[in-house]
Amino acid sequence: LTQDDDTDEVEIAIDNTAFMDEFFSEIEETRLNIDKISEHVEEAKKLYSIILSAPIPEPKTKDDLEQLTTEIKKRANNVRNKLKSMEKHIEEDEVRSSADLRIRKSQHSVLSRKFVEVMTKYNEAQVDFRERSKGRIQRQLEITGKKTTDEELEEMLESGNPAIFTSGIIDSQISKQALSEIEGRHKDIVRLESSIKELHDMFMDIAMLVENQGEMLDNIELNVMHTVDHVEKARDETKKAVKYQSQARKVRLSCCLQRRELPNPASLLFFSTLYLAHANCYVYIIL
Template identity: 30%
Template sequence: GGGSFMATFFGQVDDVKEGINGIKAATKRIHAITDERMLAVSNATEEQLSRELTPLVDKTNRRVKATKELLQRMSDETASAKGTVKQSEFRIRENLANTLMRKFGDVCKDYQREQQRYKSEIQKTVKRQLEIVKPDVTPDEIDTVLRNGGTSEVFRSAILKGAADPIKSAYADVADKYQDVLKLEQSVAELHQMFLDFALLTEQQGELLDQIEYQVKSAGEYIEDGNTDIQYAIQYQKEIRKRYCCLIVIILVI
């Protein structure tokens, strides 16, 4: 029935909110890791931050995927229920699902942006380190070094000429950063594919409507639906006020 339909939906809303908040927290931590790495004065600190980054990205990518799949399921279930539940309930559910999709898309973009920022800072660091070996290093050579984990001609030629300690140190640092770059490139590629899938999902939903206006209209429909039974309408209206407040709180909290 309608009650079960909405109860299941609100449980899914809580799960999506939890997923969104988890992605937000991970994004904030990646931002902090990037800042800490920029200020790091020892290889030990950099290595510690790198060890934290990989499992954090893996866990968050799984969370992104699970949340996207849940939103897809919510969308499918809502669409299949059209015509079998009250129009007001259907519209509330459809609109709130669209709002969650939009917020999910926003936090995922922030998450992807922070990964790109971390990668960009690594590239800047590698450039500075390569300039120790070759002051006139080119962007293509930097990219080649990153993709070969330090085992590039730039380093080989420098080592053959008699590797000084700074060159050896730069080589070790670049080799360590290689895995971070690969991890983030893989992560960003996965997110890109998710965004393509997500774009199709949100496109199917049509244009987003203003959340508050939608709820006011839906509440009015609930009252109209109850005109055939006064007592039922009074009780239903009380329930809808409660749900309406919950929806507003959910929207504000997210």
């Protein structure tokens, strides 16, 4: 190589390292956002339980839940946008195969799956809260003498008008309390369904992405297994070369290990294994 060639290679390596540094920074930021969403989901589940356990929940509890729901949606949208942006850049670089590209694919896939897992738990918690709230409404209607089927109750919820079943309730203290709870639970469900609809498209978008990544992850695992085989074969060949040199005393063994610095490997799930799969190791036997 000429000096100019060496300079070009160094510049490319530096540019690539800077690019991967930025990528891993985005990965870490996105991972922290997903972890925070997971924490918020657990907090939301606790607030759901508090609201369900009280006939007339405290306004502050509902306000806290509303703020938490807003924060989850905000962070979830941020994560979705980051993942979509990463996916776009990966597709643009698909034409060239490299260790960096495979690492980026792997990290993107891991985060996408983690995000879907967290949002699935959130959706399950929301659906459970809706069903239990609906059950409370049904019981309170029974207390007032209004028996309803599940289909009739769903009709009330879809119409957004609890008066369909609450009109004509006897004016008594018990009935007033039941009516107040029915109206409160109904409002909770309306707000909840609005949140579920807002998150639905985003959830399906990422869920489809993860489904399409299944084959890619299987291929990565296969590549890693093949790499282990290649490393073992290379080790055997090296031992044979050393033995030959000792016997003939005319063989000079020169090993050239080409290395590249990769940033921030400590916190990466597949980092060391995937880089091994694409490390370049050349053994030259010069007679």
